[in-house]
Amino acid sequence: MRDGCPTVAVFFDMLDFSKNYFELFGLPVSYIVDANALSDRYRDLQRIVHPDRFANATDQERRLSVQGAALINEALETLKDPIARGSYLLTLHGVEMDAQNESTQDMGFLMQQMELREQLEEVRRQDDPYEAVLDISNRVNKQITSLVGQMAVQFETPTDDQLAAAREILRKMRFLQKLRSEAEMVAAELEDELS
Amino acid sequence: MALLQIAEPGQAQAPHQHKLAAGIDLGTTNSLVASVRSGNAETLPDAAGRHLLPSVVRYKADGIDVGHVARAEEAADPLNTISSAKRLIGRGVQDIKTLGSRLPYRFIQEHTTVPRIQTVAGDISPIEVSAEVLKVLSDRAEETLGGDLSGVVITVPAYFDEAQRQATKDAAKLAGLHVFRLLNEPTAAAVAYGLDKRAEGIHAIYDLGGGTFDISILRLNKGVFEVMATGGDSALGGDDFDRVVAEWIMQQAAIGDDADHGLQKRLMRAACDAKEALSDADEANVVINLDDGSCWEQALNRETFNQLIDPLIKKTQMACRRALRDAGLTPEEVSEVVMVGGSTRVPRVREKVGELFGSEPLVNIDPDRVVAVGAAIQADILAGNKPDDEMLLLDVIPLSLGIETMGGLSEKLISRNTTIPVARAQEFTTFKDGQTAIAIHVVQGERELVSDCRSLARFELRGIPPMVAGAARIRVTLEVDADGLLNVSAKEMSSGVQASIGVKPSYGLTDNEIETMLRDSIAHASKDKLARSLREQQVEAARTIEALEAALLDDGDRLLNADERSTVESALEELRRLAQSDDLKIIRQGIEELERVCGFYVERRMNQSVQQAMSGHNVEEFE
Secondary structure (H helix, E strand, O other), X not given: OOOOOHHHHHHHHHOOOOOOHXXXXXXXXXXXXXXXXXXXXXXXXXXXXXXXXXXOOOHHHHHHHHHHHHHHHHHHHHHHOHHHHHHHHHHHOOOOOOOOOOOOOOHHHHHHHHHHXXXXXXXXXXXXXXXXXXXXXXXHHHHHHHHHHHHHHHXXXXXXXXXXXXXXXXXXXXXXXXXXXXXXXXXXXXXXXXX | OHHHOOOOOOOOOOOOOOOOEEEEEOOOOEEEEEEEEOOEEEEOOOOOOOOOEEOOEEEEOOEEEEOHHHHHHOOOOOOOEEOOHHHHOOOOHHHHHHHHOOOOOOEEOOOOOOOEEEEOOEEEOHHHHHHHHHHHHHHHHHHHHOOOXXXXXXXXXXXXXXXXXXXXXXXXXXXXXXXXXXXXXXXXXXXXXXXXXXXXXXXXXXXXXXXXXXXXEEEEEOOEEEEEEEEEEOOOOHHHHHHHHHHHHHHHOOOOOOOOHXXXXXXXXXXXXXXXXXXXXXXXXXXXXXXXXXXXXEEEEHHHHHHHHHHHXXXXXXXXXXXXXXXXXXXXXXXXXXXXXXXXXOHHXXXXXXXXXXXXXXXXXXOOOHHHHHHHHHHHHHOOXXXXXXXXXXXXXXXXXXXXXXXXXXXXXXXXXXXXXXXXXXXXXXXXXXXXXXXXXXXXXXXXXXXXXXXXXEEEEOOOOOOOOOOOXXXXXXEEOOOOOEEEEEEEOOOXXXXXXXXXXXXXXXXHHHHHHHHHHHHHHHHHHHHHHHHHHHHHHHHHHHHHHHHHHHHHHHHOXXXXXXXXXXXXXXXXXXXXXXXXXXXXXXXXXXXXXXXXXXXXXXXXXXXXXXXXXXXXXXX
């Protein structure tokens, strides 16, 4: 690192890995994120750190710049997505989820999901399969939105019980996310067949 | 360095010394160079006033020809005249075998992973061919601008994979150029139209060349471009328009499929002329000299022409819709459509694209030059000539990157259309007790099975301390820089053993492969998912069985009494039976049951392993 190069100094401050993603973006540690502030701050940071700003710099500076820009991209991806954000917040509160093997035991919820899944499997037998898929997607999205609302409450002043509740909501969200991507895949197939 | 900056004699030293920089559009058929001069970005012509440089290099015993001269000699000297370097660059021997049958060159595949072409001037790699084209263009720029270039921006197709990007950068290095950045062609086109000066919006770049079609969806927000999605068809272009017109002529003139080479060429020529004429006129006259000496003549009107090419345009529209879907957008959300590539001169193309997006496409910059112009603007900024410019171009990776896991499956670490630079890590573990090395295989592609993806790099992490299967934690990190180039590293977390590799593969995907892979992944996605889940369970079952067998052999006698041992063994036998099933639920339950039954044994082994580690012994000593 060279002295007297303000960009690099700012950059090092930013690359402080002890900072969490919220701090990196200068945002309060909260489940509710101001989307505009997030994207504004993202651009400000990338303008400083992006490798294009170091087109003429030394190899070491360029390497750091790549790492910094990658960190900022990762932070954005995490904070932007309600599921990744929830899971990250849980981590910050010391709760590590086992993404692969955890699933909800809420029978009511599971029954509801099974029904949706069955509908998705039978969508091709509907009069208008495409509409039917969109309908399923919409319902899944609504459920996710409603869970996002519930999640925000858990993180206001989280107690252990609330963190446990947040964890359960996340398990459900993951479930819905999977269902949504399957619905999107079916929609894509149908679109291709129609066009 | 700054202290030693020397001004040319007689030249006033400006407070901000203007650095010379150029943008290069390294094309399949033609290449161009452009630069910003007195505030304007423009393509630079050669001494004869020609802007386009044919991307053709002819190797002779006493030197080389590049460009127009080489192209003129191509038919006479096909073996030594290389005109498809962009299609070959970054490809491996296997790819060339597929492509090679259609190319006249003599490929040499020994002693090297980079395929080389035999010419009278020696064996030449596609990278060297591209380097010659780059040299001619940079020389042209330096002569025109009157000084050395401080750096260049070279454009590449958005779908170019890591190997192709790396090879392009290598070509620039060979040509002695400093590359500021590899820039995606669609992004360059958007920059050329000054779309970066708008406050915000979503833009589509529709690029229909002679043989390829690309669509990119870009989002601009306060000076930052993000590529949201890219797609296309690497075997679709203006040449296909010519082909359908030629077929129409053959049908009308009752020419059979057995038409000789000469007649075929005349047909394609006549078709191309008709296509170009129909860009302005409503009707074109087609004249063909037949082999029997007679002459066939008929008018082709625009309506018929449109009918002929509509199915082809429809294919591009489908690719547009898919890209929009990837970006999560509807056509109405796209505010501007930029037209790139010579084939967008066809009025029907403009009309249909306008219809799809519901807006008039932008066509006022020459579609052949627009990419080079954009690259020049970006080069000027990266050279530091516009310190106040806030433009920042963020690109995405075109194909997902994954690591091979058990059972030949690709575990995707970075999914396609992720903004770069990006770094992702994932932990893997050992499969067998005492395993000291792990093979890491990085693949690129959308399919679930590794065999359906493109292999990018293989390497081994050695020196892992022997541990119980599953105890080692191997963290593999994939890092992709702003040019789309990959770096892989691996580290065993408990011991700190490390390995890293800058991926410099000698091969890459063929365009057709990319396209087929993308299409297949969509078609097979659901089938794949199911096959994958089943296979995962089967692998998991086999792994559990093998681990338990090894454990029993190792310390079963020491750690278990006869009763315990028979419980474990009957549970093991049960899973062996269930693992044959093709119902993944049954297998999963079987594994869970076995794990439950053997929980106490696993715990005892773990304790033993910890005790051994603490007393400084390793597993082998006890064997």
